[in-house]
Amino acid sequence: MGWAMGRVAMPGRVKERLPFLANLTLSLLLLWQARGLDSWSILGPGPGLFPQLTTAFCAVVAGLLVLFPGLARTPDKSAEDGETEIGPAERRLFLAYGLALPFLALASVFTGFIAMSAFLALALTWGAERRSWRGALVFGLLCGLAGVVGFDHLLGASVPATVLEQSILRLFR
């Protein structure tokens, strides 16, 4: 860690090492988790053996890459993919979609599917992509209904459900 910090003067090389450093940290963290498991049990090899081996393997590979990031460079591929300059419009969109994902995780715990669809459509279709808010709301509600009735009721999949979804489902039973 301290070793990498010493190279701050060369930001390009630090940037290249950063992902591998993150990986090394994660591997060591997982190795630390696996450390307490028995590596041998009465049935033969125990529950700990394999995780200890795989996490140690990851740590070694990631460590090598931190030391010699050149080994990860591909000769023919340049920075054409993904590394293009982006303007403020794209930055705003990326932020909106980036926030939408954690929202989905929270909404599946708390809000139920219909409210989730409506909020999502409002946030993305209206907020980020600048379509009319009415259209977005109707679209979101329709998606929500289609999810509850089509997927949950007709197809036997399940969607996050609260009082609202359950009362709609009861109408069909």
Next chain:
Amino acid sequence: MENLLLGFSVVVTPANLLYCLIGTFLGTAIGILPGVGPLATIAILMPLTVHMDVTSALIMLCGIYYGVAYGGTATSVLLRIPGEASSVVTCLDGYMMARNGRAGAALTIAAIGSFIAGTIGTIAISYASPPLAKLVFAFGPAQYTALMLAALAAVTYFSGGPLLKVLLMVGFGLTLGCVGADPMTLTLTLTPRLTFGSLDMVGGIDLTALAIGLFGFSEILWMARQPLAKLKLIPPPKTLLGFLPNREEVRRSVMPVARGTVLGFMVGVLPGGGAMLASFLSYAVERKFCRYPEQFGKGAVEGLAGPETANNAGTSGALLPLLCMGLPANAVSALLLTAFMIHGVAPGPAMVERQPEIFWGLIASMYIGNVMLLVLNLPLIGLLVKILEVPRAYLSPLILLLCVIGVYSSGGASAVTVAVAFGFLGYFLRRLDFDLGLLILAYVLGPILERSVRQALTISGGEAKIFVADPLSIGLLVAAAVFLAAGLMPNRKLSLREDA
């Protein structure tokens, strides 16, 4: 031949043809819609079939089973959401073909390839069952260990990126496979591993959450960051037959389809990896054989045709041990076994002798079902590609919601959180040019590898020589070593290719 005619005489009644149609149609629909799996559908339909004629019921349930493999392609190609685990690879080049305006061609090639694979698979089941079924028993824990090592080494070698990055993904995937309760001592001691104390993680990382997060969610982030100008899709051709592949694409698909069929069927027969391993191996092989390796990941036809065929061949292959030995190779065929038993049919060698009309009826229905699937699917393609014309403002929320339904159905709210986390991870890994497919494959094969190693050592009482006790395992281990050694010389490999 006589037997097969008997089979056709059983199937070709209006009622049975109708059930075959219903089954294949349902299967396709289930395959297309993420979140609705064949497992749940067959479980729900099973009690309804109790009063049906035995043959009809089984024909319908089997139709669902192989219909799903057809349908799974659509969302992978069009939206980069893997409908089933075995269509993960299709997300790579199939999706890129769609971005290049060849969505129709991609779906058509996949449908025709699937048809060929399904039909040849059925022929193989009709005529080559007994020797192939022996293969199932030849594989014990030691042989599986060798097979998994060989498969991982082969995919590592074929994947072509910088070796250390490839190994890092494999190692990371294997580690993810360890998360959750220890599977080996599951029934004895519930040992949570790498869970950081979370109860939600005891069940392990959900495969659907992992696949949809890494591919579906990460794609949403990826698209959002692209400059608007670059996002313009090349529109699909507007002509009536525009969804047909052109001559070039057909020419380049022939060999991948042939190789995919053979590879997929052989791998599918073995329990465990099944259709998914088949599709990955096929992708790896095609990348090596292809004359345009630089196109891989950017919409290479070979990268779609091979794996899609292998996936379907694997699905038929997995039916073989069920029908001939009564040993289901995956969860869905295990469910089919229960359905058989409820109807008083015990699949296996005895069924071929005592109830030939059921066995051969099923085989005949599979020939017919494959034709039905093709007829059903080709007209659908024109309709399906229309979804690409939906503007992003509406398509993105739709994709996100479909992903949520898929993940939530499979693992509840905690799985959605996991999928979101992997969505971000997948996005960053893609920017750093890591191979996400490898990560998922290692995640799937890891637990099989671990279990096999531990079972083998339990049987031998801790002696390692069980791994080299028979020619099959030795051969596979040698293959693994050769692939690994070849992978250590990436530069030579590259220069060879440039000379050719």
Next chain:
Amino acid sequence: MKRRNFLATGGAFAAGLGAGIATGSNPARAQAWPAREVTIIVAVGPGSSADAIARGVAKVMTKEIGAGVQVKNVLGGAGLTGFAELAASKPDGYTIGLVNVGGLLVFPHIMKVPYTWDSFAFLGGVAENYYGIGIAEASPIKTVEDLIAAARTRRVTYSASAIMNGVAMIQLGNAAGVKFQFVPSSTQPEAVAQAVGGHVDLVLQTPPDLVPLIEGKKLRLLASATGNRWPNYPEVKTLKELGYDAASVVPLGFACPAGVPPEARAKLEQAIAKAAGDAELAAAMRNLTIMPRAMTAAQFYQAIKSQEATVEGILVAASMKKT
């Protein structure tokens, strides 16, 4: 778990609102229960015979109580998740669960679980699994005596997809003074294939797993590892008949969280008893070779409880018991 509690509370609230409508069609049952559909939590995946039984029971119960009964597979944690969810669900009579031995007998001894025996009220049993010892057709071992003789000279292994299947082998080993090595398999077919291929010596599974291969002359049924002989192979003796006090007993039945109002509980018990006697379900069970066995709530409780000492002994012997 948080999410599920929220669901249950929300559901109860909705039920209060909708009670009038839902029961309107059935005035005779217009009391508090059942006002909405009942959910059976099944901690195993669709496709297992236990799941098939739960779905069959649900069908009979629907007719019997006049409200929908649906099966919900709650997977994960080797069945622990389903058990924990059942224990944590609201005791309103709308959530019941399929109970097998692992959740109550095995897990509590080896790890901290969020429930005890007192978290549940038992409703009755419907069936019991048969188990058998399968051995590769070509094996030189022809009888249980041969098997014990072999175990005195070399390491004899058996595969099974669950520890409860192997209880009979542990008891047999104790009775004969030998040891059989358990090799855990992840799935039933895997356990069977390993025995047929000769990678392990024996396999302990239920009839649906073994019958196809016995019929196909790949496996022999060495003995029944249950209290009764298998109905489809009546000539094969049980271990008990051969003089060894050994049997794997896994009764299948239902329980609800403790604290369900007595009225609802009585109706549930009644419905399950009805299902246990249902002819169609019994026929389906016979096809799956599961022993239909109607048990009252008390009998079912006893059937599981009586296994406790055996299982505990095994776990202690295997030094698996938590300290």
